[in-house]
Amino acid sequence: MAEQAEKSAPQTTGSGSGKSMLGQLELDMRLMGMVGAFILIALAFNLFTDGRFVTPRNIFNLTVQTVSVAIMATGMVFVIVTRHIDLSVGAVLAIASAMGAMMQARWLPQLVGLDYGNPMIAPMAIVTCLAVGTLIGAFNGWLIGYQGIPAFIVTLGGLLIWRYVGWYVTDGQTIAPLDKSYLVLGGAEGxxxxxxxxxxxxxxxxxxxxxxxxxxxxxxxxxxxxxxxxxxxxxxxxxxxxxxxxxxxxxxxxxxxxxxxxxxxxxxxxxxxxxxxxxxxPISVIVLIIVAVAMTMLAKKTRLGKYIFATGGNPDAAELSGINTKLLTVKIFALMGFLCGLSAVIASARLASHANDIGTLDELRVIAAAVIGGTALSGGIGTIHGAILGALIMQSLQSGMAMVGVDAPLQNIVVGSVLVFAVWIDIQYRKRLGIKV
Structure with a gap:
């Protein structure tokens, strides 16, 4: 018996005998496929733009443009993993941006007397954006978790409500200029x-x-x-x-x-x-890196992360095991709202103003980034790095088509087709691995 146990014990030498060289690398083939797709997209657009796509200038701009969607996509992973959806992220970004901009350009100078350039303006505006996003997200989570309203309906209502609340807050005006210290978080200025x-x-x-x-x-x-x-x-x-x-x-x-x-x-x-x-x-990329590391640690190293994936895998079993799934829903949507507020800071700082169309269609880009990155709509599966790579692929497609001269309607047709195709590929991949879809 001892000899049999010894023979059946796992080998730790790492010799990899019996495996090919590729097999010994133990690569995530789905991730490698996404990396390969990104490289092909970059090379194709570089060819069609006479070498203008893969240049330091365009890589810089592409990176800066990806950040706000990528930050929200990391939160959308948790939302989709728990079998919910959030259609309001673009609208929440808009209302948070409106409140932050009004704090800088109107309320603090007029009501408090803080002149433009005062060192307190930027921190207070950032806190305002984060607080507005978090409160709206927590409210969405309460309606979904404790009141039993489907997430689709709650966030669809939010998509229609919050953007136009922001419109009334700003009287439909573009708000500028924003504080110079605030603009540092946008990209080229920082x-x-x-x-x-x-x-x-x-x-x-x-x-x-x-x-x-x-x-x-x-x-x-x-x-x-x-x-x-x-x-x-x-x-x-x-x-x-x-x-x-x-x-x-x-x-x-x-x-x-x-x-x-x-x-x-x-x-x-x-x-x-x-x-x-x-x-x-860019400093905005540093912010994205910090968010990515924090969200990955949250997913893999904390009790909350384990609860999120356990609930997504089997909500009934998670509830029976003692997980407070209602409170968990509030926490997830509050986190999503916080990330929307942070993205509002990044997006408005990049544009150096708040405009009424800020964040338009971001809800679709964020969901697409998470899904293209491997987050399963059936719940329980998703990665933070995959969502960020998905956001980069989405932005590369849009930027490349704009450089080639493809008009906006056709760009949306292509992006929608890529999303459906990516989900189909993901389903086939999971079927091959024997994973239930």
Missing amino acids: TLGVTLSWGVGILASLAVIYALYNARKSRKSHGFPTKPLWAEFTVGGVIIAAILGYIATLNAYDIPKGKLRRLFEARGEVLPDGYTEAYGL
Whole structure:
């Protein structure tokens, strides 16, 4: 019996005998398919735009444009995982943006006497956006969890209500200018520069090495098989190369001479001949990275995350096991609202104003990003990194078609077709793996 047990024990040497080289890498093939799709999209649009798509300038703009949808998509993962839907995210972004803009341009200067440029304006506006989004999200969750109204109906009503509440708050006007400190979160007005960007890239690379080492150590301590060392080095090397390559690309995008000249003049200086300066990593991307890490940790390392996925997998069993699914629903939608408020800050700062059409159709882009990223509409399955990659694919399609000259109606037709096709591919993939769909 002892010999049989020894033979049946898991091997921890990581030799990977009996597996192909690709099998020993243990890659997530669905994720690899998404990465491959993104690369193909980028190469195709680069060909049709005579090399203008894959340039430092366009990569920078593409990244900045993706951030607000990607942030909301991370929250939509939790919503869909628990078998709900949120159609109101674009409208909640709009009302949060309206309230934040009014705080900066109207209420604080007129009611409190804080002049434009006061250091308290930007923090108070940000807190306003976050608070408005969180409160609306919690209210949606209460209606869904405790009052039993379907999420589709509650959030469909919110889609119609909150955008036009924002319209009345601003009297239908575009609100500008916004505080300069606030605009730092939007993209071009707030970047780290070359040196700090390389510092972030190096720190991110070290974090990848630590994460791989820690995961390998954990698998060994629990007696699970591990990858061969060459496979670990290959995976880590590819990820680090992607991080440093992205940083190098952003650092290759120089600030236009005219803008540099204005910056120097604002400081009472003269732009030296031949002087150049690159944008580097946008602060909005740093915010997205923090959100992604926090949401991933929440999903994998906390009790709340385990409850979310357990409830999505089997709501009845989760309730019978003692999970307060009603309160859980409130928490999930409050978190979704908070992320909508944060996206409102990013989006309005990027545009340097609040306009009435801000966030229009974002609800569809956010849902599409989560679904394309592998979140199952049947519940229980979804990843944060997949949703962010889905948002990047969606934005790449839209930006690429705009650069090629495709008109807006056809762009929406293509995006809708891609969404349906992605869901079909996901269903076929899960069927092959024997996962119930």
